[in-house]
Amino acid sequence: xxxxxxxxxxxxxxxxxxxxxxxxxxxxxxxxxxxxxxxxxxxxxxxxxxxxxxxxxxxxxxxxxxxxxxxxxxxxxxxxxxxxxxxxxxxxxxxxxxxxxxxxxxxxxxxxxxxxxxx
Amino acid sequence: xxxxxxxxxxxxxxxxxxxxxxxxxxxxxxxxxxxxxxxxxxxxxxxxxxxxxxxxxxxxxxxxxxxxxxxxxxxxxxxxxxxxxxxxxxxxxxx
Amino acid sequence: xxxxxxxxxxxxxxxxxxxxxxxxxxxxxxxxxxxxxxxxxxxxxxxxxxxxxxxxxxxxxxxxxxxxxxxxxxxxxxxxxxxxxxxxxxxxxxxxxxxxxxxxxxxxxxxx
Numbered sequence: 001x002x003x004x005x006x007x008x009x010x011x012x013x014x015x016x017x018x019x020x021x022x023x024x025x026x027x028x029x030x031x032x033x034x035x036x037x038x039x040x041x042x043x044x045x046x047x048x049x050x051x052x053x054x055x056x057x058x059x060x061x062x063x064x065x066x067x068x069x070x071x072x073x074x075x076x077x078x079x080x081x082x083x084x085x086x087x088x089x090x091x092x093x094x095x096x097x098x099x100x101x102x103x104x105x106x107x108x109x110x111x112x113x114x115x116x117x118x119x
Numbered sequence: 120x121x122x123x124x125x126x127x128x129x130x131x132x133x134x135x136x137x138x139x140x141x142x143x144x145x146x147x148x149x150x151x152x153x154x155x156x157x158x159x160x161x162x163x164x165x166x167x168x169x170x171x172x173x174x175x176x177x178x179x180x181x182x183x184x185x186x187x188x189x190x191x192x193x194x195x196x197x198x199x200x201x202x203x204x205x206x207x208x209x210x211x212x213x214x
Numbered sequence: 215x216x217x218x219x220x221x222x223x224x225x226x227x228x229x230x231x232x233x234x235x236x237x238x239x240x241x242x243x244x245x246x247x248x249x250x251x252x253x254x255x256x257x258x259x260x261x262x263x264x265x266x267x268x269x270x271x272x273x274x275x276x277x278x279x280x281x282x283x284x285x286x287x288x289x290x291x292x293x294x295x296x297x298x299x300x301x302x303x304x305x306x307x308x309x310x311x312x313x314x315x316x317x318x319x320x321x322x323x324x325x326x
Contacts, residue, residue, distance in 0.1 A: 008130035011178065015134035015141075017240060018171050022141035024247040025164055026148045031157050032299045033256060034148075036285050037243060038160050042167035044240045049134075049174045050189075056127065057183050065186050069170075069193050076197040078279035078286070079272075080163060083204035085287040085299065088156040090211050101257040101306055104288060104297045 007056040014048030017041050030096040031088050039081040043073050131178035138171050159203045166196035228324045232277065239282040246301075257303035258287065261296045261310055265322060271296075274321045281317065 024037025047070055054066040089104055145168065149161045170189045177185040246254065265271060271293060275286045283301035290297075300309055 004124055004126055008126050011127075011130050011134050011175070012137075015137040015171060015175070017244070018168055019137045019141040019144075020244050020247050021164055022144040022148075022168070024243065025161060026144045027247065029252065030256075031154065031160065032285065032287070033254065033301065034157070035160055036283070036299075036301060037247065038164045039279060039285070040236075040239050040243055041247075042164050044236060046167055046170055047236075049171055053174055053177060053186060056178065059183065062183050062186060065190055069190055072193055072197075074280075075276070077163075078276045080197060080200040080204075081160075081279060082275055082286055082288075083201065084156055084159055084163075085285065087204055087207045087211065088154070089287060091154070091156065091207065093154050093156055096256060098254070099256045099258075100303055101259065103260040103306070104258045 003055050003058075007052040010048045010052035010055070014045040014052065017045035017048065021045065030099075031093050032085060033096065035081050035085055039077050043077045046070075046073055127178055131175045135172065135175045135179070138168055138175065141168055155207065159200065159207075162203075163196065163200050166192060166199070224324055228320065231320065232280065235277070235281045239280060242282045254301045255303050256299065256301055257306065259298050259300055259303065259306050259309055261298055261313055263294055263296055264314070264318060265325075266293070267325075268293075270321055270325050273325065274318060277317050277321065278313070 018041070021037050021041035024041060025034050028034045028037060050066040050070050054063045095102070142165070145161050145165050149158055149165070152158045152161060170192050173185055173189045173192065177183065177189075246252075263271065263274075265274065271289060274296070275289070278284050278286045278296075278298055285299045286296060287299050288297040289295070298313070303309060
């Protein structure tokens with residue numbers, strides 16, 4: 001009974017954080033700030049919902065799979081956002097006008113030829 | 120198939136409604152998004168929303184098998200984002 | 215034996231720290247999404263790295279992306295500098311110092 005309530009609350013909270021991620025992606029002014037919302041909130045929402053599943057179905061293989069998916073999401077989401085952010089900056093996607101400093105813009109010894117071979 | 124309680128069913132229904140609303144908002148940004156990287160970010164978010172919907176379906180139907188769908192989506196979406204990143208990078212260097 | 219015990223305690227402490235930072239980051243983000251006006255001051259900061267190996271840099275990138283108001287954007291070719299997008303940037307030097315003494319020290323400690 002108590003575990004049912006806990007998993008219901010976690011499920012709704014997880015869906016709420018995913019909704020927040022979507023609202024943030026819609027509302028925020030530029031790509032980099034949108035990426036903050038899309039990476040953090042959506043992986044946190046997935047974490048809460050997977051914990052809810054493994055509390056409600058306490059079987060070994062469900063818990064194993066939930067833990068695997070959580071680990072995989074938390075390993076890959078920052079890497080995916082890192083790659084997209086890097087390429088967006090190369091493509092000169094416009095920044096919000098209130099952005100104060102950009103030390104990536106005029107970095108020293110940037111080697112385009114070497115960069116071509118890096119993924 | 121196990122009998123589900125009303126608490127968990129109503130929680131899953133609420134979660135489903137929130138995720139659908141999130142879907143519409145994300146689609147709006149997908150249509151509006153001024154640049155291609157914006158759209159890739161939204162596609163990443165939509166994959167997470169699909170994982171959420173699959174988990175809500177797991178609760179509604181009571182079948183634990185649906186968790187495997189979530190595993191597969193989580194594995195595939197990362198490949199999709201990396202492929203998009205490589206494609207964008209190649210396009211930048213060819214230009 | 216003693217080394218293994220110390221390591222286990224360090225890893226558990228690191229996991230707890232990571233989880234706490236994740237929750238804090240999401241609460242800050244939720245506040246920012248739900249308030250109608252944007253009062254952010256974003257900026258991109260360069261951080262010189264002391265750590266060298268790939269897995270340490272990977273852990274640091276992961277940790278920076280999941281901490282409140284920061285998102286890692288790029289690592290330079292020689293893996294000596296990291297570029298971070300910060301949402302609430304008051305002073306770039308102060309932020310650099312904060313990351314070097316906080317997150318990077320923790321990553322070094324866990325992988326040592």
